[in-house]
Amino acid sequence: MVADARRLTGYLGRMPPDPLAPLLDLADVPAALxxxxxxxxxxxxHRALRRQGGPVAAESGLRAAVASAALEGSRHEVDDVRAGTVTAPVLQGALRVSQALGGLTDLWMRAPRQxxxxxxxxxxxxxxxxxxxxRLRSGSERVDALARLVAGNDTSPPLVLAAVVHAELLTLRPFAGPSGVIARAASRxxxxxxxxxxxxxxAVEVGHLRREPEYVGAAGAYATGTPDGIRAWLRHHAHAVQEAADELVSVGDEVLTRR
Structure with missing residues (x-):
């Protein structure tokens, strides 16, 4: 995990029932969460979710994929992607990932490596x-450690666990190609x-994209393995989730307007 297999475990010391509980002692993190x-x-x-949940989910998934691809350097307008005119492979991959998340959720909590x-x-x-x-290109032991953290973990706060999953995979980049898309999807x-x-x-990816310089900086800070670095990442992730919540409200309002 983190930059090497010792980083998080060294920071946490003896593993408590919730191995991520000490992260809640970092300044400003509980308030941000x-x-x-x-x-x-x-x-x-939002009232759009009562009867228009399907269209809201589809639009949110589209925006999440476009934002995730943009964070990998494949930037395209949402309207162009919606129109089906963009064939860039990273963008298409992000779309496939976004569409598959619903069918992978249960397995993710049981068999993360798979x-x-x-x-x-x-x-x-x-x-x-x-x-x-x-196929992993590196870091098999560290990915195994992360998988053990995820599988069956019903004690760590979801926002904290998602943030750590994201940052670990973003730091490690264990796969060739657009590993950031995978990190963001695993967090979702x-x-x-x-x-x-x-x-x-x-669409938490939208929140990361809106704060892209902070996203890059906080990920780099997390990779140092210091308490301040981890704190910076957790705060960023919480802010990105807030942005995503605002985006969901915006999508819901738009769906209601189109009715």
Missing amino acids: AAARERVDDALR VLARLHMLAARGVVADADLG LTLIGRGLDPRGLL
Whole structure:
């Protein structure tokens, strides 16, 4: 995990029932997480979700994919992607990943390694050689450690676990090609599987893109393995989730307007 197999375990010391509990002692982190949770809960009560949940989910998934591809350097306008005129392989991979999340949630919480391989096959098709799809290029032991953290973990707060999953995979980049798409998808799967976003409506990728310089800087800070670095990442992730909640409200308003 983190930059080497000792980083998080060294920071946490003896593993408590919730191995990520000490992260809640970092300054400003609990407040940021609470604000994000409150914003999400408010967004999930939007009246568009009562009868128009399908269109809202489809639009949110589209925006999430476009934002995730943009963070990998494949930038396209949402309207062009919606019109089906963009064939760029990274963007197409991000779309496949976004569409597959609902069917991978249960397996993610039981067999994360298997899901990561599947996500890579979806994200990197047409980008890397077929023989490399689903295959780790490095960091097998660290990915195993992350998988053990995820599988069956019903104690760590969903926002914290999702943030750590994201940052670990973003730092490690264990797959060839668009590994960032996989990191962001795994984080989303954690939020869905742990019940924070059970319908998969939060386009957290949009929040990261809106704060792209902060996203890059906070990920780099996390990779140092210091408490301040981890704190910077957790706060960024909470803010990105708040942005995603605001985006969900915007999508809901647009769907109601089109009725």
